[in-house]
Amino acid sequence: MRFLAHPSPFAELGRAGSLKAKRMGRRPDHSALDILRLMPIFDASLLAFAGLALLLAMTPGPDMATVTRNGLAYGRRGVVLTSMGIGTALVCWICASAFGVAAVFAASAVLFTIVKLAGAAYLAYLGIRSLLDSRHSRSSSDLSGARLAPARRIYRTGFLSAMLNPKLGVFFVTLLPQFVRPGQPVLARLLLLGMIFSCIGMLWLAVWGLAVTRARDAIDTPRVRAWMERVSGVVLVGFAARLALERA
Numbered sequence: 001m002r003f004l005a006h007p008s009p010f011a012e013l014g015r016a017g018s019l020k021a022k023r024m025g026r027r028p029d030h031s032a033l034d035i036l037r038l039m040p041i042f043d044a045s046l047l048a049f050a051g052l053a054l055l056l057a058m059t060p061g062p063d064m065a066t067v068t069r070n071g072l073a074y075g076r077r078g079v080v081l082t083s084m085g086i087g088t089a090l091v092c093w094i095c096a097s098a099f100g101v102a103a104v105f106a107a108s109a110v111l112f113t114i115v116k117l118a119g120a121a122y123l124a125y126l127g128i129r130s131l132l133d134s135r136h137s138r139s140s141s142d143l144s145g146a147r148l149a150p151a152r153r154i155y156r157t158g159f160l161s162a163m164l165n166p167k168l169g170v171f172f173v174t175l176l177p178q179f180v181r182p183g184q185p186v187l188a189r190l191l192l193l194g195m196i197f198s199c200i201g202m203l204w205l206a207v208w209g210l211a212v213t214r215a216r217d218a219i220d221t222p223r224v225r226a227w228m229e230r231v232s233g234v235v236l237v238g239f240a241a242r243l244a245l246e247r248a
């Protein structure tokens with residue numbers, strides 16, 4: 001995807017203001033000039049990228065399965081903490097892609113395979129745990145103990161499920177540069193795109209997870225809850241197998 005470079009009107013205003021300040025014997029306002037220099041990283045293509053990011057976030061994947069699992073197990077608290085953990089992992093992958101670290105994973109089949117198998121094993125572990133826990137499914141009145149699970153453990157579940165997925169690094173390496181126009185500061189633009197993607201992803205996961213918890217609360221039957229947990233467990237195991245078979 002290529003974009004035509006156009007001179008920024010903000011940059012022209014900045015240069016004009018600087019020349020005017022020099023003619024009047026005053027020092028230019030460097031803070032204003034710094035802000036104007038950053039403006040070229042914002043353009044209309046950000047709207048297209050935000051729409052694409054939303055569509056990708058809504059595509060079912062391991063992140064949505066993990067949020068579903070923790071939403072069923074820990075309620076709204078689990079949804080928020082898991083979404084935050086996944087969002088943190090996305091930021092880490094974004095920074096890695098912006099600074100070139102993710103490109104190493106994309107180029108090295110050995111590193112990609114190691115991280116991939118670790119991520120597949122962790123997803124399989126979460127899925128098996130859900131299947132085992134479904135054998136002791138409880139009603140909403142008995143879930144207070146589960147909801148008091150350590151916040152760090154719930155957060156870590158979301159973080160590791162996304163951080164151990166090297167496909168995210170490869171994805172960012174290939175997608176984000178397509179939305180960098182010629183003449184734009186590359187690092188700042190990549191980080192901006194990544195932050196937009198991460199925020200949209202976290203918001204969608206939170207909305208999805210809260211919808212799952214509302215459906216769970218509306219169905220106060222242990223048997224139905226058990227089947228919901230079993231489905232989420234099977235889905236997680238399926239994503240684990242898919243990730244394990246993925247090629248670099």
